[in-house]
Amino acid sequence: MLSRTLSLREFSHIPRRVGPKVQKRINALKVGQKMQDLPEDLWHDSFRYYVKEDPNRNGGPNLRIIRLDPQRPSLTVTGYVFNKFVHPAENRYITPREAARLQGFPDDFLFHGTLTSVQRQVGNAVPVPLAVAAASAVLEHAQRHQPKGLAIGKDGGCLPALSLFSGAGGMDIGVLQARHQGLSFDVKACLEVDHDCCATLRRNFGSSVHVVEQDITTTEPMDVLDLCGVGPGELPLLFGGPPCQAFSQAGKQRGTHDPRGQLIFEFLRYVERARPVYFIMENVANLRGVAGGELLREIQAEIDRLGYHFTSNLLCAADYGAAQLRRRLVFIGVRKPLPAVQAPLPTHGDDGETLWSHHAYVGVGEAFAGLPSLDEADLDSTLTVRSAIREQLSRRERYRTRCRRT
Numbered sequence: 001m002l003s004r005t006l007s008l009r010e011f012s013h014i015p016r017r018v019g020p021k022v023q024k025r026i027n028a029l030k031v032g033q034k035m036q037d038l039p040e041d042l043w044h045d046s047f048r049y050y051v052k053e054d055p056n057r058n059g060g061p062n063l064r065i066i067r068l069d070p071q072r073p074s075l076t077v078t079g080y081v082f083n084k085f086v087h088p089a090e091n092r093y094i095t096p097r098e099a100a101r102l103q104g105f106p107d108d109f110l111f112h113g114t115l116t117s118v119q120r121q122v123g124n125a126v127p128v129p130l131a132v133a134a135a136s137a138v139l140e141h142a143q144r145h146q147p148k149g150l151a152i153g154k155d156g157g158c159l160p161a162l163s164l165f166s167g168a169g170g171m172d173i174g175v176l177q178a179r180h181q182g183l184s185f186d187v188k189a190c191l192e193v194d195h196d197c198c199a200t201l202r203r204n205f206g207s208s209v210h211v212v213e214q215d216i217t218t219t220e221p222m223d224v225l226d227l228c229g230v231g232p233g234e235l236p237l238l239f240g241g242p243p244c245q246a247f248s249q250a251g252k253q254r255g256t257h258d259p260r261g262q263l264i265f266e267f268l269r270y271v272e273r274a275r276p277v278y279f280i281m282e283n284v285a286n287l288r289g290v291a292g293g294e295l296l297r298e299i300q301a302e303i304d305r306l307g308y309h310f311t312s313n314l315l316c317a318a319d320y321g322a323a324q325l326r327r328r329l330v331f332i333g334v335r336k337p338l339p340a341v342q343a344p345l346p347t348h349g350d351d352g353e354t355l356w357s358h359h360a361y362v363g364v365g366e367a368f369a370g371l372p373s374l375d376e377a378d379l380d381s382t383l384t385v386r387s388a389i390r391e392q393l394s395r396r397e398r399y400r401t402r403c404r405r406t
C-alpha cells in the first residue's frame with residue numbers, strides 16, 4: 001500500500017490562533033450552540049449590535065460561531081468557516097484538513113498555498129461524494145443508452161473528461177472516483193485561472209492531467225479539447241462549477257451584471273464548441289432566485305438552443321454521504337436525442353431509512369475520525385497517510401497501459 005509521511009503543516013491540520021477573548025467564547029460554547037446561546041458578556045460586538053440595537057435587524061452578525069455536533073452533518077463549508085466552526089470536542093476552530101474531510105477530500109490530497117488560500121480552495125470545492133453521485137448517474141445513463149461514438153466495452157471502459165473552473169479539484173476527484181459496471185472517467189485536462197489551485201492540481205494529479213492555467217475567456221475551446229485527445233462531438237463529459245460569488249448569499253446578488261455571473265455562459269460556450277455527449281454544471285442554490293428566476297430561464301433556454309436535454313436539481317451533499325448539509329444546483333445535460341439523465345437517488349437520509357436511502361447521514365464526528373487531536377500536539381510532529389489518490393492514479397495508469405496494449 002502506498003503511504004506518505006507528512007508534517008501537520010503539510011497536512012493542513014493546523015488550528016487558527018485566536019486571542020484570549022475569542023478563546024473564552026470557544027471554551028464556553030457547548031455542542032450545537034451558537035453565539036446567541038452564550039452569556040451576553042461573551043458576545044461579539046457586532047452581534048450585540050444587530051441583535052439588540054438594530055431596530056430593523058437587516059444586517060447580520062459577521063461572526064456566527066457554532067460548535068459542530070459530532071452526530072450531525074455540518075452546515076455549508078465555505079472559505080469563511082475557519083472563524084465560525086468550532087471543533088466538536090476540542091476548544092479551537094476547525095482546521096482546513098477537517099473542512100477538507102467535510103468536503104470528502106482524501107487525506108493524501110495536499111493543498112498548495114498560504115493558509116488563507118487553502119481555506120478558500122477547500123471552501124469553494126464541490127463535495128466529492130456529490131460529484132461522485134452526479135458522475136455515476138451519467139455513467140449509468142451511458143451504460144444503458146450506449147451513445148454513439150463512446151468506447152464502451154462489455155467490461156466498461158474509461159471515458160475522457162474535461163474539467164473547467166477546476167478549483168482545487170473536488171469535483172474532479174468525484175468524477176475520477178465514479179464507477180458504474182466497470183465504466184469510469186479519465187480527467188484529461190483541467191482549466192483554472194488561480195495559480196494556487198493549479199499548483200494544488202499539479203501536485204496531486206502529476207503529469208496524468210494537463211493543467212491549463214488561464215482565464216477561460218481568453219481560451220479557444222478547440223485548443224483545450226485537443227489536450228483531451230478528442231475532436232468536437234467526441235468528448236464524453238465536460239464538467240465544472242463556474243464561480244458563484246455573484247449569486248451566493250455571501251455575494252450581493254448582482255447576478256449576470258457581475259463578470260463572475262457571466263462565466264456560466266463561458267461554460268456553455270465550451271458546450272457549444274466542444275459538443276460533449278454529457279455535461280455536468282454545478283452552481284449555488286441561489287442561482288434560481290437571481291433576477292426573479294430570469295437568469296435560470298436564460299440558462300435553460302441556452303442549453304435547449306444548444307441541443308441538449310437536461311435536468312437541474314437542487315442536491316444536498318449529505319444525501320450522498322458527505323458530512324455536510326450543502327445544497328447545490330446541479331445541471332446534467334445530454335446531447336439530444338438521448339433522453340435526459342435523472343438526478344442521482346439519495347443514498348443517505350436524516351433518519352437512515354427513507355424510500356431510497358440506506359444509510360444514516362454521516363456526522364462530523366465520523367468525518368473527523370482518526371485525525372490527530374491538536375489539544376497538545378507538537379505542530380512539527382508527523383503522521384502517515386494512505387495514498388488513495390496515488391493508488392487511484394497508478395491504477396488508472398495500469399488501465400491505460402492495458403488499453404494501449406490491446
Ligand SMILES: C[S@@+](CC[C@H](N)C(=O)[O-])C[C@H]1O[C@@H](n2cnc3c(N)ncnc32)[C@H](O)[C@@H]1O
Pocket residue numbers: 121124125126127165166167168169170171172191192193194197214215216217240241242243244263
Ligand atoms: C466554485 S470554484 C470551483 C470549485 C471546483 N469545482 C472544486 O470542486 O474544487 C470556481 C473556480 O473558478 C475559477 N475561475 C474564476 N474565474 C475564472 C476564469 N475567468 N477562468 C478560469 N477559471 C476561473 C476560480 O479560481 C475558482 O477556483
